[in-house]
Amino acid sequence: MSIGNGMNALFWEDRWLNGRSVGELMPLLYKCINTRRRKVRTVAEGLNGNTWARDIQGILGIHEIGQYLQLWQLTQQVTLHDAPDRLIWMWTASGTYTARSCYEATFQGSLQSYSWKLIWKAWAPPRVKFFHWLADLDRCWTADRLARHGLQHHPRCLLCDQEPETMQHLMLHCPFSRQAWHETLAWLHIPAPIPNQEASLMDWWQHARDGTPHAQRKALQSAALLVPWLVWKHRNSCVFDNATPSLGTLVDRIKEEAGSWAKAGATGLRVV
Ligand SMILES: [Zn+2]
Numbered sequence: 687m688s689i690g691n692g693m694n695a696l697f698w699e700d701r702w703l704n705g706r707s708v709g710e711l712m713p714l715l716y717k718c719i720n721t722r723r724r725k726v727r728t729v730a731e732g733l734n735g736n737t738w739a740r741d742i743q744g745i746l747g748i749h750e751i752g753q754y755l756q757l758w759q760l761t762q763q764v765t766l767h768d769a770p771d772r773l774i775w776m777w778t779a780s781g782t783y784t785a786r787s788c789y790e791a792t793f794q795g796s797l798q799s800y801s802w803k804l805i806w807k808a809w810a811p812p813r814v815k816f817f818h819w820l821a822d823l824d825r826c827w828t829a830d831r832l833a834r835h836g837l838q839h840h841p842r843c844l845l846c847d848q849e850p851e852t853m854q855h856l857m858l859h860c861p862f863s864r865q866a867w868h869e870t871l872a873w874l875h876i877p878a879p880i881p882n883q884e885a886s887l888m889d890w891w892q893h894a895r896d897g898t899p900h901a902q903r904k905a906l907q908s909a910a911l912l913v914p915w916l917v918w919k920h921r922n923s924c925v926f927d928n929a930t931p932s933l934g935t936l937v938d939r940i941k942e943e944a945g946s947w948a949k950a951g952a953t954g955l956r957v958v
Contacts (some may be wrong), residue, residue: 690769692730712753809951857914904954
């Protein structure tokens with residue numbers, strides 16, 4: 687299915703994600719969708735404000751959550767345009783069916799998703815994976831989220847006192863966090879650039895991964911989970927325990943935690 691305005695293609699049923707359907711790519715997540723809803727939700731509706739996420743029912747297990755993240759990532763790359771949706775034979779350039787192309791199509795592999803790999807395939811304590819899952823969904827109680835719910839919040843990020851606090855700011859753009867990234871990557875001898883203008887942690891990780899030698903990619907992956915987690919904990923002690931932001935304390939904590947992770951299973955960090 688070639689997606690135009692998304693008004694005809696069904697979000698849960700049709701093969702609109704690079705020629706594949708949600709059921710094929712994320713079978714466990716697909717099972718969490720009410721059968722009636724699957725038959726009516728169009729791509730246009732689903733993408734509008736990520737309404738599709740609200741179709742998911744029941745309690746998600748770790749594998750469903752992974753597939754959810756995978757779908758999230760894929761849907762962020764889709765842009766709708768004015769033309770109507772079209773059914774096409776995707777295995778030939780002309781869009782016309784041939785038996786040969788059909789045979790070849792059976793060898794097509796599945797899609798790669800970096801967010802899935804980052805959060806669920808790396809070694810990290812479950813609470814850290816859970817934190818990243820929530821952070822990726824923007825479900826942590828950062829100041830912007832508190833403000834949206836009309837709750838009391840700090841006007842600016844407590845770590846830098848410069849910008850409003852959002853999860854993206856805390857993880858990637860806060861000057862304080864960027865210093866922590868810098869110190870950590872230098873300490874691990876990882877040549878990747880620190881987060882800069884990336885829209886998400888996944889974007890940065892994907893980008894940083896390309897610039898990191900194979901032997902150090904596991905360490906990079908661990909750092910990508912470890913640094914935001916400890917920035918978040920540091921931020922929480924400033925918010926709840928009136929602690930003063932301290933880069934030295936944070937970096938010491940990162941190093942200490944990296945040592946425990948290495949012993950517990952994060953093989954990439956064994957160099958430290
Ligand atoms: Zn900040």
